[in-house]
Amino acid sequence: MRFSDYIIPVFIAGILIYGLIKKVDIFDEFTVGAKENLIAAFDILPALIALMTCVGMLNASGAADMLCSAVSPFLEKIGFPAECAPLAFLRPISGSGALAVYEQIISENGPDSFAGRVASVLLGASETTFYTIAVYFGAVKAKKTRHALPCSLAADLTAFILSALFVRVFFA
Amino acid sequence: MMKWIMGGLISVSVIVGIITGNISEVSNAAIDSGTKAAQLSLALLGTMGLWGGLMRIAEKSGLTNVISKLFRPVAKFLFKGISPDSEAFRAISMNITANLLGLGNAATPLGIDAMKKLEKADNPGETASRNMIMLAVLNTASIQILPTTVAALRLAYGSQTPLDILPAVLLTSLCSVCVGITLVFVFDKKGGRT
Numbered sequence: 001m002r003f004s005d006y007i008i009p010v011f012i013a014g015i016l017i018y019g020l021i022k023k024v025d026i027f028d029e030f031t032v033g034a035k036e037n038l039i040a041a042f043d044i045l046p047a048l049i050a051l052m053t054c055v056g057m058l059n060a061s062g063a064a065d066m067l068c069s070a071v072s073p074f075l076e077k078i079g080f081p082a083e084c085a086p087l088a089f090l091r092p093i094s095g096s097g098a099l100a101v102y103e104q105i106i107s108e109n110g111p112d113s114f115a116g117r118v119a120s121v122l123l124g125a126s127e128t129t130f131y132t133i134a135v136y137f138g139a140v141k142a143k144k145t146r147h148a149l150p151c152s153l154a155a156d157l158t159a160f161i162l163s164a165l166f167v168r169v170f171f172a
Numbered sequence: 173m174m175k176w177i178m179g180g181l182i183s184v185s186v187i188v189g190i191i192t193g194n195i196s197e198v199s200n201a202a203i204d205s206g207t208k209a210a211q212l213s214l215a216l217l218g219t220m221g222l223w224g225g226l227m228r229i230a231e232k233s234g235l236t237n238v239i240s241k242l243f244r245p246v247a248k249f250l251f252k253g254i255s256p257d258s259e260a261f262r263a264i265s266m267n268i269t270a271n272l273l274g275l276g277n278a279a280t281p282l283g284i285d286a287m288k289k290l291e292k293a294d295n296p297g298e299t300a301s302r303n304m305i306m307l308a309v310l311n312t313a314s315i316q317i318l319p320t321t322v323a324a325l326r327l328a329y330g331s332q333t334p335l336d337i338l339p340a341v342l343l344t345s346l347c348s349v350c351v352g353i354t355l356v357f358v359f360d361k362k363g364g365r366t
Contacts, residue, residue, distance in 0.1 A: 015230050024232045030229055033227055033231075037223060037277065042213070042217075044213065045209065049205075052208055053205040053209075055205070056208065057186070060201035061194050062188055094177065099212070099321075100212075103212050106325065106329045112326075116331075123321075124322040125345040135284065136308045137308065141297070141298065142297070151352050152352060155309065158347055162343070162344045170339055
């Protein structure tokens with residue numbers, strides 16, 4: 001029995017009980033919210049088909065392996081698995097692209113392998129930086145974003161380096 | 173942006189596939205990948221539905237409001253020169269809360285709303301104000317408490333313990349968001365403007 005086994009059940013029960021106390025019709029509201037998210041999940045499918053086809057073809061051609069072996073001497077020095085390099089490149093640029101690469105990594109290496117875990121931590125601990133900056137500043141008049149992008153990319157780089165480090169610490 | 177990535181990846185795949193003699197594998201991948209994408213989103217549908225339903229309850233019961241009040245001290249520290257009673261401040265707290273709970277769909281409209289209100293309050297013209305940069309940086313770092321999408325995919329691909337990565341995810345997120353925030357403060361001192 002692990003601590004992490006408790007998190008989800010307790011979290012779900014807590015939300016439902018709080019809802020009942022506050023006299024929310026939890027079943028009806030649940031179905032409304034679930035439907036919203038199902039539509040959102042469906043909305044990303046076209047982009048996912050496009051990008052998974054790209055990533056699948058790139059992997060099959062051997063080009064992804066070439067890229068990995070080209071950068072692996074440097075990555076080995078910081079202890080980052082070469083299999084996860086494409087994910088680190090694509091993560092700040094495209095959400096569905098990152099998802100496509102992530103799927104490839106965990107299906108080839110297994111979700112509980114070192115590379116699988118690093119990929120999971122990296123995906124869970126970072127965001128689609130360029131997209132977010134574009135959307136947020138697209139909504140306002142301010143077009144000079146000053147140090148917004150450098151600060152965000154420094155945060156991404158930190159997540160990139162630390163994901164491998166913390167996986168080593170927790171799964172040694 | 174995406175059109176260049178897509179065009180680039182496909183061209184490289186075909187050229188490299190021909191050179192290395194892997195073209196039949198490339199052909200199979202082209203036919204097969206769309207199916208995989210559909211399977212992937214099918215694996216995500218259940219968790220995303222469950223999460224959407226739960227968060228709708230959290231919103232309707234006022235739980236998200238309670239949580240956003242808990243984050244007022246944090247928001248007060250991060251954002252300078254705006255009153256905690258202002259609309260901009262409220263929008264920021266709600267945006268942070270939505271991000272923490274992993275409500276991507278709710279977080280973006282709230283964040284854009286907060287961005288517009290900050291623009292109104294700071295009135296920086298063509299150049300982004302310090303608070304606007306802080307908000308953008310916070311949203312480009314992932315501060316989600318439960319990485320549900322990652323956990324669902326790990327489970328779908330046969331992980332024994334999909335959530336065992338949680339401590340590593342949280343520590344990594346915390347460190348990366350701290351780096352982002354610290355840099356905004358550093359630039360503040362250097363630039364000397366608000």
